[in-house]
Amino acid sequence: MHLTTIDPNDPFQPNYQPAIGEMLSYLKSGLGKNLHSVYLYGSVARKTAKPGHSNLDVIVVTHKSFGDVRTTLFNSIKWRFQKTYPFITEVSFKTALVDDVASLEGILSWGFLLKHCSVCIEGEDLSECFGDYEPSWEIAKHWNMDVEDWLAVYRNRIARADKDEDQARAQKIIAKKLLRASYSLVMYRDKKWFDDPIECGQQFLNYFPEKQIEIERLGILLSGRMIAKRSVIGILDSFGDWLVQQYKKTEFRIG
Structure with a gap:
């Protein structure tokens, strides 16, 4: 397809x-x-x-x-x-x-x-x-295997932000990355491609419905709404670490 x-x-x-x-x-x-x-x-x-x-x-x-x-x-x-x-x-x-x-x-x-x-x-x-592309793990990992590096950079930016606008900007960027990376994790199974981060999160939940709360929280970060730093970092550490591990497991299984 x-x-x-x-x-x-x-x-x-x-x-x-x-x-x-x-x-x-x-x-x-x-x-x-x-x-x-x-x-x-x-x-x-x-x-x-x-x-x-x-x-x-x-x-x-x-x-x-x-x-x-x-x-x-x-x-x-x-x-x-x-x-x-x-x-x-x-x-x-x-x-x-x-x-x-x-x-x-x-x-x-x-x-x-x-x-x-x-x-x-x-x-x-x-x-x-270029010819038409098909959904594949090769595309997914090329664009999102660096999610671990993004997490480290934006976790640090949010922790060090001393202005609300700087924190909000960093929140939105990393939330967008995580939502897109979430869908890319299942793209090779879903056989589609979505660029809108909210849509990416919703499609991802078809495969991991137990992550509903995490996806909703990422949507809040994407909106630019100010959240306590410790709460933002908590989301990045919990869901972000889980996502990184899922990429590593999938890469090990598919190669």
Whole structure:
């Protein structure tokens, strides 16, 4: 069973159309002929973005490195968007070279991301270099076997956060990672792919209904609601450790 793709002909939400157009103008102006293609992924690409809650997630593919202007260009776009489009919580960029994307080594990383999680909005669509993907443990572990490292990093950030907004931001990021990693654990059995973290959690419960409370708590963290630090860390330690062990067991069994 092939995984679904995002329909490139489905129009973006009206709130985001001007921002997408302006962002493309900045990238074309700043990169010129070095720009190969631009993609959106995440909720804006899926047309499910919520003003005040959703990022604008962008992939920029170039012919050669642009490290000399990268920081200036991206910071300028982010600064302008804070002023002009305050309902976009953040503009997030990933960058890649054409040769790295269209390579054998990029099949599980760039290939999967462009084919099933993104939509091309400028230039040659490199997703056409790849065939359709099927749900597999190889895809799941490529994207989520690092969950143990994420837990360590964000547990530390939450413990050290001295501002509510910093803690809330860290909570949301790690909750999103854990919910998606939860579904990836069962994706090879469920034979589907979900990107929305809440939906990932609900589908995961079809296989592990005893984790209902943990998934509900992760949903609370994802909402940005402030929770006592010890409670957040308790969730990360209990459910996070369980999830890490499940990945290791599955990898040992499947390989």
